[in-house]
Amino acid sequence: MGMFDIFEVSGSGVAVHRQWMDAISDNISNINTVRRTSEAAFQARYIEAVPTAATPGNPGGVAVAGVRLGSAEGIEVSDPDNPLADAQGMVRRPAIDLGEQMTDLLMAQRGYQANLAVVQRATEAYQAALQLGRSS
Amino acid sequence: MDTGLVMPALVVALDGLSRRQAAIANNVANINTPGYLAQNVDFESALASAVDMQPDAGTSQLGGVISTATSAEPAGLDGNNVNLDQQTLLGTETNLRFQMALRAVEGRFTVMRDVLRGS
Numbered sequence: 001m002g003m004f005d006i007f008e009v010s011g012s013g014v015a016v017h018r019q020w021m022d023a024i025s026d027n028i029s030n031i032n033t034v035r036r037t038s039e040a041a042f043q044a045r046y047i048e049a050v051p052t053a054a055t056p057g058n059p060g061g062v063a064v065a066g067v068r069l070g071s072a073e074g075i076e077v078s079d080p081d082n083p084l085a086d087a088q089g090m091v092r093r094p095a096i097d098l099g100e101q102m103t104d105l106l107m108a109q110r111g112y113q114a115n116l117a118v119v120q121r122a123t124e125a126y127q128a129a130l131q132l133g134r135s136s
Numbered sequence: 137m138d139t140g141l142v143m144p145a146l147v148v149a150l151d152g153l154s155r156r157q158a159a160i161a162n163n164v165a166n167i168n169t170p171g172y173l174a175q176n177v178d179f180e181s182a183l184a185s186a187v188d189m190q191p192d193a194g195t196s197q198l199g200g201v202i203s204t205a206t207s208a209e210p211a212g213l214d215g216n217n218v219n220l221d222q223q224t225l226l227g228t229e230t231n232l233r234f235q236m237a238l239r240a241v242e243g244r245f246t247v248m249r250d251v252l253r254g255s
Contacts, residue, residue, distance in 0.1 A: 006161040013165030020168070049169040051162075059158060062165040111167045114220055118161050121231045125157060128235045133245050 005059035006122035012052065012061030013115035019064055020047045020108040027070075028101050035092045036084045041074025042094040044101075071095040144195040145187055146241050152179035152202045153234040159204065160227045163218045171215035174207035174223070 023045040033042040046068040054060030073095070080089030156177035166172040182201035190197060211217040 005158050009158060009161040009165050013161075013167070016165070017168070049166070051166045051169050051172050054162065060162045060165075062169055107168055110220075111164075114164050114167060114224070115161075117224065118164050118227060121227050122157060122161065125154070125231050125234045128238050132238060132242060 004122075004126065007119060009059050009061040010115045010118045010122070012063060014112055014119075016047070016049050016062050016064055017108045017112035017115065020049075021105065021112065023047050023067070024101050024105045024108060027096055028098065028105075030094060031096050031098060031101075033094055034079070034082060034084055035074070037076060037086045037090050037092050039092065040072040041092045042096075043072050044070030044094065044096045046070065141187060141191060141193065143241070143244060144193065144198050145183065146237055146244070147195045148179070148183055148198040148201065149237045150234065150241070151199070152177060152183070153230050153237060155202060155204075156230050157227065157234065160223050160230065163223050164220070164227075166216070167218050167220060169216060172218065173211065173216075174209065174218045175204055176207055177202065177204050179203065 027044040030042045030044075035041055048065045048068055049062050050065040052058065052061045052063050071094075074092045075095050076090050077093055078089050079085055079091045082091050085091050159175045159177045163172075163174045179202040182203065183198065186193065186198050186201050207217055209217045209219065
Protein backbone atom coordinates (compact mmCIF):
# COMPACT_ATOMS: atom_id res chain seq x y z
CA MET A 1 0.00 0.00 0.00
CA GLY A 2 1.36 3.37 -0.96
CA MET A 3 1.55 6.32 1.34
CA PHE A 4 -1.28 8.56 0.20
CA ASP A 5 -3.36 5.95 -1.65
CA ILE A 6 -6.69 7.30 -0.50
CA PHE A 7 -6.14 10.52 -2.44
CA GLU A 8 -5.60 8.52 -5.60
CA VAL A 9 -8.70 6.38 -5.03
CA SER A 10 -10.99 9.25 -4.08
CA GLY A 11 -9.43 11.38 -6.80
CA SER A 12 -10.54 8.81 -9.37
CA GLY A 13 -14.05 8.90 -7.85
CA VAL A 14 -14.14 12.68 -8.06
CA ALA A 15 -12.88 12.59 -11.67
CA VAL A 16 -15.51 10.05 -12.80
CA HIS A 17 -18.35 11.99 -11.17
CA ARG A 18 -17.00 15.22 -12.67
CA GLN A 19 -17.06 13.63 -16.14
CA TRP A 20 -20.56 12.39 -15.51
CA MET A 21 -21.68 15.91 -14.56
CA ASP A 22 -19.95 17.28 -17.68
CA ALA A 23 -21.85 14.78 -19.85
CA ILE A 24 -25.15 15.62 -18.16
CA SER A 25 -24.67 19.37 -18.55
CA ASP A 26 -23.87 18.83 -22.23
CA ASN A 27 -26.99 16.68 -22.61
CA ILE A 28 -29.19 19.27 -20.92
CA SER A 29 -27.74 22.18 -22.84
CA ASN A 30 -28.54 20.34 -26.09
CA ILE A 31 -32.01 19.31 -25.07
CA ASN A 32 -33.51 21.68 -27.65
CA THR A 33 -30.92 21.11 -30.36
CA VAL A 34 -33.00 20.57 -33.49
CA ARG A 35 -31.60 18.85 -36.58
CA ARG A 36 -32.86 18.15 -40.09
CA THR A 37 -34.73 14.86 -40.50
CA SER A 38 -31.98 13.78 -42.92
CA GLU A 39 -29.43 14.05 -40.07
CA ALA A 40 -28.98 12.07 -36.85
CA ALA A 41 -30.46 13.66 -33.74
CA PHE A 42 -28.20 15.00 -31.01
CA GLN A 43 -27.24 11.94 -28.96
CA ALA A 44 -27.14 12.13 -25.17
CA ARG A 45 -23.87 10.90 -23.61
CA TYR A 46 -23.89 8.38 -20.77
CA ILE A 47 -20.70 7.63 -18.82
CA GLU A 48 -19.90 3.97 -18.17
CA ALA A 49 -17.96 3.48 -14.93
CA VAL A 50 -15.95 0.36 -14.00
CA PRO A 51 -14.05 -0.36 -10.79
CA THR A 52 -10.26 -0.43 -11.09
CA ALA A 53 -8.95 -3.68 -9.60
CA ALA A 54 -6.76 -3.12 -6.55
CA THR A 55 -3.34 -4.73 -7.09
CA PRO A 56 -0.11 -4.30 -5.08
CA GLY A 57 0.97 -1.42 -7.32
CA ASN A 58 -2.47 0.09 -7.78
CA PRO A 59 -4.76 1.09 -4.90
CA GLY A 60 -7.91 0.69 -7.03
CA GLY A 61 -10.61 3.27 -7.50
CA VAL A 62 -12.91 3.79 -10.45
CA ALA A 63 -12.45 4.67 -14.11
CA VAL A 64 -14.53 5.65 -17.11
CA ALA A 65 -14.70 2.59 -19.39
CA GLY A 66 -16.46 4.38 -22.18
CA VAL A 67 -19.28 6.59 -23.28
CA ARG A 68 -22.59 5.20 -24.42
CA LEU A 69 -24.63 7.34 -26.79
CA GLY A 70 -28.37 7.78 -26.64
CA SER A 71 -30.82 7.36 -29.52
CA ALA A 72 -29.63 8.77 -32.86
CA GLU A 73 -33.17 8.58 -34.14
CA GLY A 74 -34.50 11.07 -31.63
CA ILE A 75 -38.06 12.23 -32.02
CA GLU A 76 -39.53 13.63 -35.22
CA VAL A 77 -41.82 16.54 -34.55
CA SER A 78 -43.80 18.83 -36.78
CA ASP A 79 -42.39 22.37 -36.84
CA PRO A 80 -43.09 23.82 -40.31
CA ASP A 81 -41.82 27.30 -39.39
CA ASN A 82 -38.37 25.97 -38.49
CA PRO A 83 -35.81 26.73 -41.24
CA LEU A 84 -34.50 23.16 -40.80
CA ALA A 85 -37.89 21.57 -41.48
CA ASP A 86 -38.16 19.16 -44.41
CA ALA A 87 -40.85 19.18 -47.13
CA GLN A 88 -43.35 17.63 -44.69
CA GLY A 89 -42.56 20.28 -42.07
CA MET A 90 -40.79 17.78 -39.78
CA VAL A 91 -37.61 18.28 -37.73
CA ARG A 92 -35.65 15.87 -35.52
CA ARG A 93 -35.33 16.60 -31.82
CA PRO A 94 -33.09 14.69 -29.39
CA ALA A 95 -34.71 11.95 -27.25
CA ILE A 96 -33.47 13.31 -23.92
CA ASP A 97 -35.59 13.00 -20.80
CA LEU A 98 -34.97 16.07 -18.66
CA GLY A 99 -36.24 14.34 -15.52
CA GLU A 100 -33.79 11.49 -16.01
CA GLN A 101 -30.93 13.93 -16.61
CA MET A 102 -31.77 15.92 -13.49
CA THR A 103 -31.90 12.83 -11.26
CA ASP A 104 -28.60 11.67 -12.74
CA LEU A 105 -27.17 15.12 -12.03
CA LEU A 106 -28.19 14.85 -8.38
CA MET A 107 -26.58 11.40 -8.10
CA ALA A 108 -23.39 12.63 -9.75
CA GLN A 109 -23.27 15.68 -7.49
CA ARG A 110 -23.78 13.63 -4.32
CA GLY A 111 -21.19 11.09 -5.43
CA TYR A 112 -18.71 13.91 -6.06
CA GLN A 113 -19.34 15.34 -2.60
CA ALA A 114 -19.06 11.93 -0.90
CA ASN A 115 -15.64 11.40 -2.47
CA LEU A 116 -14.48 14.83 -1.32
CA ALA A 117 -15.67 14.01 2.22
CA VAL A 118 -13.45 10.92 2.17
CA VAL A 119 -10.49 13.07 1.05
CA GLN A 120 -11.11 15.39 3.97
CA ARG A 121 -11.23 12.52 6.47
CA ALA A 122 -8.07 10.98 5.04
CA THR A 123 -6.30 14.34 5.32
CA GLU A 124 -7.12 14.45 9.04
CA ALA A 125 -5.78 10.94 9.58
CA TYR A 126 -2.59 11.61 7.60
CA GLN A 127 -2.01 14.87 9.41
CA ALA A 128 -2.39 13.14 12.78
CA ALA A 129 0.11 10.49 11.67
CA LEU A 130 2.58 13.19 10.58
CA GLN A 131 2.49 14.66 14.10
CA LEU A 132 3.85 11.38 15.58
CA GLY A 133 6.92 11.99 17.72
CA ARG A 134 6.87 15.75 17.22
CA SER A 135 5.54 16.85 20.61
CA SER A 136 8.34 18.03 22.96
CA MET B 137 0.04 -9.38 28.45
CA ASP B 138 3.70 -8.70 27.80
CA THR B 139 4.43 -5.04 27.12
CA GLY B 140 6.61 -6.19 24.21
CA LEU B 141 3.43 -6.98 22.33
CA VAL B 142 1.99 -3.48 22.61
CA MET B 143 3.91 -1.89 19.74
CA PRO B 144 3.45 -4.78 17.26
CA ALA B 145 -0.28 -4.88 18.07
CA LEU B 146 -0.57 -1.10 17.59
CA VAL B 147 1.32 -1.23 14.31
CA VAL B 148 -0.99 -3.96 13.00
CA ALA B 149 -4.03 -1.99 14.20
CA LEU B 150 -2.79 1.13 12.37
CA ASP B 151 -2.17 -0.91 9.24
CA GLY B 152 -5.61 -2.52 9.44
CA LEU B 153 -7.33 0.81 10.03
CA SER B 154 -5.57 2.50 7.12
CA ARG B 155 -6.44 -0.44 4.87
CA ARG B 156 -10.06 -0.11 5.99
CA GLN B 157 -9.93 3.59 5.20
CA ALA B 158 -8.61 2.73 1.71
CA ALA B 159 -11.39 0.16 1.23
CA ILE B 160 -13.97 2.79 2.22
CA ALA B 161 -12.40 5.24 -0.26
CA ASN B 162 -12.73 2.56 -2.93
CA ASN B 163 -16.35 1.85 -2.02
CA VAL B 164 -17.26 5.54 -2.12
CA ALA B 165 -15.39 6.03 -5.41
CA ASN B 166 -17.57 3.26 -6.85
CA ILE B 167 -20.82 4.47 -5.30
CA ASN B 168 -22.42 4.80 -8.74
CA THR B 169 -20.60 1.97 -10.53
CA PRO B 170 -23.10 -0.67 -11.71
CA GLY B 171 -22.37 -4.15 -10.38
CA TYR B 172 -19.79 -3.03 -7.82
CA LEU B 173 -19.87 -4.88 -4.47
CA ALA B 174 -18.54 -3.16 -1.34
CA GLN B 175 -15.35 -4.46 0.28
CA ASN B 176 -14.94 -4.68 4.05
CA VAL B 177 -11.66 -4.94 5.98
CA ASP B 178 -11.74 -6.85 9.27
CA PHE B 179 -8.99 -7.46 11.80
CA GLU B 180 -10.14 -6.57 15.35
CA SER B 181 -11.34 -9.97 16.57
CA ALA B 182 -8.54 -11.86 14.78
CA LEU B 183 -5.96 -9.48 16.28
CA ALA B 184 -7.45 -9.89 19.76
CA SER B 185 -7.26 -13.69 19.61
CA ALA B 186 -3.77 -13.61 18.04
CA VAL B 187 -2.59 -11.42 20.91
CA ASP B 188 -4.10 -13.87 23.43
CA MET B 189 -2.62 -16.94 21.71
CA GLN B 190 0.94 -15.77 21.03
CA PRO B 191 2.06 -13.42 23.80
CA ASP B 192 5.48 -12.91 22.20
CA ALA B 193 4.48 -12.45 18.58
CA GLY B 194 6.04 -9.71 16.42
CA THR B 195 4.50 -7.42 13.81
CA SER B 196 5.17 -9.95 11.04
CA GLN B 197 3.31 -12.78 12.83
CA LEU B 198 0.38 -10.52 13.68
CA GLY B 199 0.19 -9.00 10.18
CA GLY B 200 -1.85 -11.92 8.85
CA VAL B 201 -4.91 -11.03 10.89
CA ILE B 202 -6.09 -8.38 8.39
CA SER B 203 -8.64 -9.78 5.96
CA THR B 204 -10.78 -8.29 3.20
CA ALA B 205 -14.23 -9.63 2.37
CA THR B 206 -16.92 -8.72 -0.12
CA SER B 207 -20.05 -7.31 1.49
CA ALA B 208 -23.05 -9.66 1.41
CA GLU B 209 -25.59 -6.84 1.64
CA PRO B 210 -28.39 -6.96 -0.93
CA ALA B 211 -27.58 -5.06 -4.11
CA GLY B 212 -29.80 -2.44 -5.70
CA LEU B 213 -31.28 -2.51 -9.19
CA ASP B 214 -27.91 -1.70 -10.79
CA GLY B 215 -26.16 -4.51 -8.88
CA ASN B 216 -24.32 -2.08 -6.59
CA ASN B 217 -24.50 -2.60 -2.82
CA VAL B 218 -22.49 0.34 -1.46
CA ASN B 219 -24.37 1.98 1.41
CA LEU B 220 -23.21 5.60 1.64
CA ASP B 221 -24.58 6.24 5.17
CA GLN B 222 -22.84 3.15 6.47
CA GLN B 223 -19.58 3.97 4.68
CA THR B 224 -19.60 7.55 5.99
CA LEU B 225 -20.17 6.41 9.57
CA LEU B 226 -17.57 3.68 9.25
CA GLY B 227 -15.12 6.18 7.75
CA THR B 228 -15.57 8.63 10.62
CA GLU B 229 -15.21 5.83 13.15
CA THR B 230 -12.12 4.44 11.43
CA ASN B 231 -10.57 7.90 11.38
CA LEU B 232 -11.13 8.35 15.12
CA ARG B 233 -9.86 4.85 15.90
CA PHE B 234 -6.78 5.58 13.80
CA GLN B 235 -6.10 8.76 15.75
CA MET B 236 -6.65 6.87 19.03
CA ALA B 237 -4.11 4.23 18.01
CA LEU B 238 -1.70 7.02 17.06
CA ARG B 239 -2.13 8.51 20.55
CA ALA B 240 -1.28 5.14 22.05
CA VAL B 241 1.89 4.92 19.91
CA GLU B 242 2.74 8.47 20.92
CA GLY B 243 2.27 7.40 24.56
CA ARG B 244 4.79 4.59 24.11
CA PHE B 245 7.27 7.05 22.56
CA THR B 246 6.74 9.43 25.48
CA VAL B 247 7.57 6.64 27.93
CA MET B 248 10.75 5.81 25.98
CA ARG B 249 11.74 9.48 25.84
CA ASP B 250 11.18 9.89 29.59
CA VAL B 251 13.27 6.78 30.28
CA LEU B 252 16.10 8.07 28.07
CA ARG B 253 16.01 11.46 29.75
CA GLY B 254 15.92 9.88 33.18
CA SER B 255 13.22 12.24 34.35
